[in-house]
Amino acid sequence: MAEQQIIIAGFGGQGVLSMGQILSYAGLLEGKNVSWLPSYGPEMRGGTANCNVIISEELVGSPIVKEADAAIIMNLPSLEKFEKFVVSGGNLLINSSLISEKTSRRDVKAYKIPANDIANEIGNAKVANMVILGAYVELTKIVSPKSIIQSLEKVLGSSKRNLIQINEEALKRGAESVKCLV
Amino acid sequence: MARDLMKGNEAIGAAAIKAGCRYFFGYPITPQSELPEYMSRELPKVGGVFLQAESEVAAINMVYGAAGAGARVMTSSSSPGISLKMEGISYIAGAELPCLIVNIVRGGPGLGGIQPAQSDYFQATKGGGHGDYRLIVLAPNSIQEMCDLVMDGFDIADQYRNPVMILGDGILGQMMEAVELKKPKKRELPPKDWATTGIKDKYGKKRLISSLFIQPEDLEKHNLKLQMKYEKIKKNETKFExxxxxxxxxxxxxxxxxxxxxxxxxxxxxxxxxxxxxxxxxxxxxxxxxxxxxxxxxxxxxxxxxxxxxxxxxxxxxxxxxxxxxxxxxxxxxxxxxxxxxxxxxxxxxxxxx
Incomplete structure (x- = not known):
């Protein structure tokens, strides 16, 4: 891996920006160069949110992702908006719990991950983002799952330490959901 | 300190506090509001003062006052807010006071938009306020460089008794990158023997901070002195990659x-x-x-x-x-x-x- 450029998109409140931060932090923990660029603007809960993440062995040039090696798509409007940015042969991870439509792209590797359903099975709908992140990390091996957990501890802080376990479980289940496909 | 992941706006605040800045006067505006938010949380912890002014005009004049008293002080805003500060910036430059002004630029003119832009270049480099004055304008391209320039910027301001501006944009303010707060190169800083601290100067005269020179002969002399300073800055501080x-x-x-x-x-x-x-x-x-x-x-x-x-x-x-x-x-x-x-x-x- 010389460089991975990722777009993560969905509704505000789905943990789209946190997912990007956790991934970036994990990259940093592994000594890589990282950038995290959020969309910002007049949005409310339920509006759209997205971020660009770059994890690289080299210095990061432009932090703006126009040719994504992967896109993690949490809702339908994001699929329509961002599927075109994935490079040919790139990974497109689709949250199939909320998106029944198929991608119009035939030249990318599309993975359907029922992130919300798996999260509900575990017992906390809020960890849907970690489910799909687990799948992404399993597919790309961009960082180790251990680094993700470590960065979770940093991002969640000591007051939410009790949530580490369920997040860990979510990451594992997400990884399992794509293991048979790889 | 190890490398940490920080948002640009917050990294500016962290670098400023590390550089000894203890006074922040500002007013929120997208896309730089995380900076005053950070300062409101962190400055009191180190015995500093954060004050959200009633307007940008008030904030820059508070900077004028604090800088005049010899404090390490800063303000920040984004384009329309910086326009409001321009009168104060001209006064600060005229009175030869050191301070740091951060502009996280958004689209203009007028109220414009809130997304990143660089359309305040003329305003920053060619005046903006009235009179023959210069701002030292630093333009980082990464969060690390932004930290470095903020820290060095305070020293540059003190060395030349001149306001320094950090010119960023919405992306630099909002994005996160790895940063390490490093001490800037050491500069020989002159004592602030001009600051209005209640002490008379070495000739027993009251210290006065003013940009008013009512006699044209005096004002011309003052301007020529400023120009000599600007020439020195050009010679010493020009930086490019x-x-x-x-x-x-x-x-x-x-x-x-x-x-x-x-x-x-x-x-x-x-x-x-x-x-x-x-x-x-x-x-x-x-x-x-x-x-x-x-x-x-x-x-x-x-x-x-x-x-x-x-x-x-x-x-x-x-x-x-x-x-x-x-x-x-x-x-x-x-x-x-x-x-x-x-x-x-x-x-x-x-x-x-x-």
């Missing part, structure tokens, strides 16, 4: 976020065997004109790339001094320059199409 500019057929120029898009474009051009380089001004004032004098002998053409519609190009043309053509590509209003469009533009220029 040169990327493959020495043997390039075409030399691009960009600062801040735009320079990172340009560096991607240069990589893409290299893959196609096209020799492109970049001069990246780090100080926008003083502008690194001499970098262009040299490059104008070897390069065939220049291309200035901006998130504005042709502001810095005027300085590039002054530097190139008519020796070679200077072309322009820019996007504005919160739209970002596109790497592919830059590559195409370079090919057209070198192909003689434009």
């Amino acid at each position: 040169s990327v493959y500019a020495d043997d390039a057929d075409i030399v691009l120029t960009a600062y801040g976020t735009t320079s990172r898009i340009v560096s991607n474009a240069i990589k893409a051009l290299k893959k196609e065997g096209i020799k492109a380089g970049m001069i990246r001004p780090i100080t926008l004032w003083p502008f690194p004109y001499e970098a262009y004098e040299k490059a104008a002998d070897s390069a065939k053409a220049f291309l200035t790339v901006e998130m504005s519609l042709g502001q810095m190009i005027e300085d590039v043309k002054l530097g190139v001094n008519g020796k070679k053509p200077v072309h322009f590509y820019g996007r504005t209003g919160g739209m970002l320059p596109d790497q592919t469009e830059i590559v195409e533009k370079v090919k057209k220029i070198l192909g003689g199409e434009i």
Whole structure:
């Protein structure tokens, strides 16, 4: 891996920006160069949110992702908006719990991950983002799952330490959901 | 301190506190509000003062007062807010007071938008406020460099008794990158024996901070003294980065976020065997004109790339001094320059199409 450029998109409140931060932090923990660029603007809960993440062995040039090696798509409007940015042969991870439509792209590797359903099975709908992140990390091996957990501890802080376990479980289940496909 | 992941706006605050800044006066505005938010949380912890003023005009005049009393002080805003501060900035420059002003630029003119832009270049480098004054304008292109320049910026301000501006943009304010707070190079800073601290000066005279010189003879003398200072700053503080500019057929120029898009474009051009380089001004004032004098002998053409519609190009043309053509590509209003469009533009220029 010389460089991975990722777009993560969905509704505000789905943990789209946190997912990007956790991934970036994990990259940093592994000594890589990282950038995290959020969309910002007049949005409310339920509006759209997205971020660009770059994890690289080299210095990061432009932090703006126009040719994504992967896109993690949490809702339908994001699929329509961002599927075109994935490079040919790139990974497109689709949250199939909320998106029944198929991608119009035939030249990318599309993975359907029922992130919300798996999260509900575990017992906390809020960890849907970690489910799909687990799948992404399993597919790309961009960082180790251990680094993700470590960065979770940093991002969640000591007051939410009790949530580490369920997040860990979510990451594992997400990884399992794509293991048979790889 | 180990490398930490920080948002640009927060990193500015962390660097400022590390540099000894203990006073922040400001007013929130997108896309820089995380900076006053950070200061409101962190400054009280180190015994500092955070004050959200009733307006930008009030905030800059609080900076004027604190700087006059010798404090290490800063303010921040984004474009429309900086316009409001311009009167105060002129007064501060006239009274020769050190302070740090951060502008995380958004699209203009007027209320404009909230997405990143570089359209405040003229305002920052050519005046903005009234009178023959200069701001020292520093333009980082990464969160790390932003931290470094904030820390050095306070020292530069003290060394020359001059306001320093950090000119960023919405992307630099909002993005996260790894940073390490490093001490800047040591500067010999003069004592603040002019500060109005209630102490008389060494001749037993009351200290006075003012930008009023009612006699034209006095005001001219004051202005000439300022000019001498500006000449010294030009000589000592001009800073730029040169990327493959020495043997390039075409030399691009960009600062801040735009320079990172340009560096991607240069990589893409290299893959196609096209020799492109970049001069990246780090100080926008003083502008690194001499970098262009040299490059104008070897390069065939220049291309200035901006998130504005042709502001810095005027300085590039002054530097190139008519020796070679200077072309322009820019996007504005919160739209970002596109790497592919830059590559195409370079090919057209070198192909003689434009």
